[in-house]
Each structure stands twice: as C-alpha cells, then as structure tokens.
Amino acid sequence: MSTFRSRATGLDGMLDELFGTTELEGDLPPDAVDAGYPLRPFASAVPQDDLVITEPKSDESPVERLYRRAVEAATRGHGAEAIQRYRELLTLDPGHVAARANLSSLLDTTGEPAEALEQLTQALRVTPDDVTMLVSRGGIHGRLKQYGEAEADLRRALRVDPMHVQAHVTLGLVLWRKGMPKEAADVLRRALQLEPLNAAGHYYLGEALNQAGDLPGARVALQKAAELEPGQGRTYRLLGRVLDRMGKYDEAQEMYQRAREAGAA
Secondary structure, rough: OOOOOOOOHHHHHHHHHOOOOOOOOOOOOOOOOOOOOOOOOOOHHHHHHOOOOOOOOOOOOOOHHHHHHHHHHHHOOOHHHOOOOOOOHHHHOOOHHHHHHHHHHHHHHHHOOOHHHHHHHHHHHOOOOOOOHHHHHHHHHHOOOOOHHHHHHHHHHHHOOOOHHHHHHHHHHHHHHHHOHHHHHHHHHHHHHHOOOOOOHHHHHHHHHHHHHHHHHHHHHHHHHHHHOOOOOOHHHHHHHHHHHHHHHHHHHHHHHHHHHOOOO
C-alpha cells in the first residue's frame, strides 16, 4: 500500500524494533505548539486581500483533509497530533484502510501494540490479502510472543507473495523465537536466495545456525554479514562467540576487539 509508512528505515531496523534483535547474539530464546505574538500586530490596518491564506483552497472532503493533516503531522514528528487526526478520520470513515495502517504504526511506536494490532485487524477485514499489513501484524504478534498468530499471518503473506523477502526474514525470526532454529535457518536461506546481499538476513541466519549447533555454517553467515555491513559491532561479537565455541580463541579475541571498536561492547 503506497500510503503505509514503516517506522523503520530499513529491513534490519524494522526487525530490530519488532523483535528486540539487538540482544539476540547467541542467547537462548526466552520463556516467557506554543502560542506566540502575531507577526503582524497591525494586520487590521492592512487591506484583507493583502493577507496570505495558508490553508490551500481545494475540493477536499473532510476525510481527505484529515488524512492530509495526519500525514503532515506525522512527517513533522507530531505523533500525538497525527494519532488524533486519524482517530477523527476513522469516526467519519471506518473503512479507510490507509488511515488504519498508518495509525497502527504510530500506536506501535508509542507503546500501544494491542491497539496497533486491533487497527491492523480492522484494516485486514477490508483487504485481507494486503501483504504489508500481514507482515506488520505478524511482526507485532511475534514481539508479543504470540508466535502461533505471528506464524499464521506470515505464512498467509507468503502464500499471497512467495517472493516477499521481509516476510521470509520475519518468519525466520518467529521460528527462531519459538525454539525452532533449523526451521528458521531454512526460511532465512530462502530469503537470501531472493536477496543475496541482505546483510540482516545473513546475520539472523548466523543466529539460527549458532543455536542449531552448525558452527561452521554460522561462521560463514556471520562473516558474510560483516563483509556486507562492516560497521555492525553485534556481528563481530556473535562471531567471536561462535569462534570461541569452535576453539579458535585467538580469532575470537580479534572479533571481540572489532566489536569494541564498533561500539558494541
């Protein structure tokens, strides 16, 4: 959907927010506007046709006007205002899918994932095969440890679009969190077949293979991730742990040093 805005600047950032993957390295899955003075104080003395009208004249409907104002507020970083505008809009047009999707993203950002899920669910009743929203809802479910619901959304997204890289990677993380690292690795490999230069995919594959006990495979995946994004300290830190487990202690220490230099320690 062209109007939907992800709050992440890239795939790695989005997944990091959805699953808290910054702390994944080698860990086991867990159990559980101020008013101011007028610029023209003597404006009453000026002919009215000299005034500048800031609100554009248009044939906008109330819904269109609220949507534009909400998008503008979100772009300026005024999240609370944008949320209010979207709520007003949805009282007028409950079936406005883009507004619900954008509102969901804002709510999730501000720490209201339950309502974010509800907004996506309402939108998906209108467009049940929207892959972007399915992946978003699956990601939120995954972060809330609702793994069954997350997997269902992500597999449904992949039935609609089997080539969707983000859906594959997010599903891989859900399976990893469920304690299924081998299955996660298979899904992540599929993502990398579709997008071989996806550094995040290689990193998460390294995570899964490390937990599955395939240390040589984890090493290769993490070395590729480091090659593609050499500034990621967490990659070197996990690679150090893998090398430690392989008994390659000198190489491991070198990786830990590179992690510290990258600010990961």
